[in-house]
Amino acid sequence: MSGVRVLVGTRKGAFVLTSDGKRQQWDVNGPYFGGWELYHLKGSPADPNRLYASQSSSWFGQIIQRSDDGGKTWETPGGERMPDPYDPPVGMSNNFMYDTSSETGKPLTTHQWYDGTQHPWEFKRVWHLEPSLTDPDTVYAGVEDAALFRSTNGGQSWQELPALRSAKGHLWQPGAGGMCLHTILLDPSDPQRIFIAISAAGTFRTEDGGRTWRPVNRGLKSQMELPDPNAEVGHCVHCIAMHPSRPNVLFMQKHWDVMRSDDGGDSWHEISGNLPSDFGFPIAVHAHEPETIYVVPIKSDSEHYPPEGKLRVYRSRTGGNEWEALTKGLPQQNCYLNVLRDAMAVDSLDPCGIYVGTSGGQVYASADSGNHWTPIVRDLPPVLSVEAQALP
Amino acid sequence: MMIRVVLPAHLRTLARVDGEVKLEIEDQATQDAVLNALEARYPVLRGTIRDHVTHRRRPFVRFYACGRDLSHERPDAPLPEALTTGEEPFLIVGAMAGG
Numbered sequence: 001m002s003g004v005r006v007l008v009g010t011r012k013g014a015f016v017l018t019s020d021g022k023r024q025q026w027d028v029n030g031p032y033f034g035g036w037e038l039y040h041l042k043g044s045p046a047d048p049n050r051l052y053a054s055q056s057s058s059w060f061g062q063i064i065q066r067s068d069d070g071g072k073t074w075e076t077p078g079g080e081r082m083p084d085p086y087d088p089p090v091g092m093s094n095n096f097m098y099d100t101s102s103e104t105g106k107p108l109t110t111h112q113w114y115d116g117t118q119h120p121w122e123f124k125r126v127w128h129l130e131p132s133l134t135d136p137d138t139v140y141a142g143v144e145d146a147a148l149f150r151s152t153n154g155g156q157s158w159q160e161l162p163a164l165r166s167a168k169g170h171l172w173q174p175g176a177g178g179m180c181l182h183t184i185l186l187d188p189s190d191p192q193r194i195f196i197a198i199s200a201a202g203t204f205r206t207e208d209g210g211r212t213w214r215p216v217n218r219g220l221k222s223q224m225e226l227p228d229p230n231a232e233v234g235h236c237v238h239c240i241a242m243h244p245s246r247p248n249v250l251f252m253q254k255h256w257d258v259m260r261s262d263d264g265g266d267s268w269h270e271i272s273g274n275l276p277s278d279f280g281f282p283i284a285v286h287a288h289e290p291e292t293i294y295v296v297p298i299k300s301d302s303e304h305y306p307p308e309g310k311l312r313v314y315r316s317r318t319g320g321n322e323w324e325a326l327t328k329g330l331p332q333q334n335c336y337l338n339v340l341r342d343a344m345a346v347d348s349l350d351p352c353g354i355y356v357g358t359s360g361g362q363v364y365a366s367a368d369s370g371n372h373w374t375p376i377v378r379d380l381p382p383v384l385s386v387e388a389q390a391l392p
Numbered sequence: 393m394m395i396r397v398v399l400p401a402h403l404r405t406l407a408r409v410d411g412e413v414k415l416e417i418e419d420q421a422t423q424d425a426v427l428n429a430l431e432a433r434y435p436v437l438r439g440t441i442r443d444h445v446t447h448r449r450r451p452f453v454r455f456y457a458c459g460r461d462l463s464h465e466r467p468d469a470p471l472p473e474a475l476t477t478g479e480e481p482f483l484i485v486g487a488m489a490g491g
Contacts, residue, residue: 035402059452059486060402060440076406079436094439 004347005070005389006355007051008363009038012381014053016071019376023353023367026376032074033065040128040342040385043070047136048389052155054126054141062125064093064141064155070391078156092157096123096143099160106162111145112173112234121145121165128342130184134191142181146172146198148210161210164196168215168233175199175236175255176301182341183240187247195250195265200225200236203252205265216265220254239341241283243290251293251320253283253341258295260320271320276307282344286369287352291319294346294354294370296339304359305336313344313356315370329373330364337362342385349390357383393417395426395471396481403441403484407434412481421476423455424467441484456483 006017006026013031032038036055044050053065053074065074077093098121099105110118124144132138137154147165149158172179180199187193192209195216202217220235236255243249252259252268257278259268272278277297286292295314299307306312310332312325337360347353354366356373361380366373397413404410415429424447431438442449447467449455455462458472458480474480 057402059400059450060406061450062439063406063436076436079434079438092435092438092444094436095444097444 003391004349004353005043005048005391006345006363006365006376007041007043007053007071007385007387007389008357008377008380008383009041009053009342009385010361010381010383011037014038014041014055014071015377015380017363017376021349023347023349023365023376026365028377029071031381032071033063036063037125038384039125040387041071042129042131042387043389044131044136044139045133046131048391050131050136050154052129052131052139054129056125062094062096062123064126066093066155077154093151093155096126096141096147096149096158097160098123098147098165099162104162105160106165108165109170111169111179112171114174116173118170121147121169123147124178127180127182128184130186133186133188140184140186140194142184142196144178144180145174146179146181146201148181148184148196150210161206163211164204164206164213167204167213169201171231171233172198172201173234183237185240185242185247185250187242188244189247193247193264195240195242197237197240197252199238200234200255202233202235203237203240203250203265216261217268218266219261219268220252220259221257222255225255238281239283241285241293243285246290249290249319251283251285253280253295255279255301258283258320271316273316273321273323275314275323276312280339281341282339282356284344284346284354287346287348288350289317289352289369292317292369293320294344295323296344296356298338304338309333309335311335311337311358311364313354313366313370313373326366326370326373328371329366329375340384342387343383345386345388347388347390353388355386355388357386359383393421393476394478395421395429395475396478397426397430398481398483399437400484400486402486403437406436406440409434421471422468423462423465423471426471426482427467452487454485454487456485457481 008015013034015030041053049070051067055063113119128142130140141149183197185195250261311330314323337358343357359382362378
């Protein structure tokens with residue numbers, strides 16, 4: 001591996017950070033799409049220079065951007081200027097239409113609102129883009145209001161996988177950030193198997209490429225959030241993670257509780273152990289050690305900052321329950337920022353690199369699996385997402 | 393007729409245009425006709441000013457012309473004459489919402 005590229009989405013634009021394999025000196029490029037919210041950027045595992053970005057604003061809605069040169073230049077797929085005003089557009093890259101057709105779709109009914117009443121389904125934005133493991137032109141999009149879309153032409157057009165909404169969608173409800181589909185895990189051993197997670201609905205699994213879905217939330221408990229703490233759906237799952245070598249083992253940061261499944265989501269058990277708080281947003285797995293996982297504890301559901309004003313990434317080398325605080329190089333006093341669900345990532349270099357982006361605009365990196373940290377950029381707008389790519 | 397359109401800065405960047413956009417309108421000049429021509433020329437703007445399907449104006453977008461707010465005019469209502477003569481531009485504006 002020759003280096004690493006870190007893709008940072010912020011409230012006011014995107015940044016691309018690059019370094020060699022030592023990961024000591026970083027070049028910072030950006031902002032791209034200045035003034036827009038970049039909820040997520042991610043590169044294709046099949047072609048590291050193919051990047052996708054979700055660009056949105058309250059004013060002008062959703063835009064999908066694509067790069068074929070590692071983020072140096074960007075285009076809106078299918079959005080090129082037309083030579084003649086009456087030519088049809090090549091694509092509709094920002095058109096996320098729920099599929100309500102009688103042949104392929106599902107009726108667009110309602111979901112629960114915060115107060116328990118029913119509320120119409122409305123597209124708001126793309127939270128997460130997950131490129132296919134094998135095809136650079138295939139990419140999944142998790143959106144708010146929660147649904148899963150797929151493009152097979154490099155983002156020019158999108159089709160919903162509507163069966164997901166049939167998995168008790170009327171009982172789903174928005175979390176504080178909205179009813180977002182924020183996590184998409186593609187099983188490397190089975191292209192037909194996908195896991196997704198939604199706040200506040202839970203985790204869902206398909207084993208037939210998205211034709212059917214079922215909730216996989218047994219073992220989750222939400223005593224303070226749901227009338228039935230063990231409900232089949234409605235849990236506020238914040239993030240799930242998987243090591244590619246063991247796709248049956250899933251790790252979850254829930255609203256409260258850190259959880260683990262050893263059977264592909266069929267059942268979950270708590271692994272919060274000695275964490276100072278089991279509330280948090282992101283969770284990640286070490287690139288080479290499937291039992292080494294990372295979380296960033298946050299004080300509570302209303303106090304979105306680290307306990308005791310100390311930013312600590314916690315690492316478990318035992319797949320949960322036993323956690324150690326990683327503090328070297330991280331602020332250990334007067335620190336009251338947050339780390340959002342898509343703002344922690346690992347690279348696949350050896351030793352494994354870990355990256356954490358904060359609401360204070362810093363990206364902290366560790367090039368030694370979390371033992372030592374340093375800010376590789378600071379004073380960016382609030383960070384929404386971080387992804388890391390090892391470059392060949 | 394040629395209609396002059398002024399886009400907000402973010403949409404100019406998105407459409408990769410500098411300054412005003414000039415659009416040829418063949419039939420009656422209405423909001424719909426202007427936006428149809430704009431989106432046909434710059435497909436990347438589809439969905440950014442009005443909904444893809446319903447064509448309803450996005451909540452944080454306003455339309456001004458000739459010192460008037462046309463945001464709540466009917467989309468098929470004729471635009472002021474000063475727009476059709478090119479004397480005044482059709483302004484597409486991001487609402488003053490902070491942030």
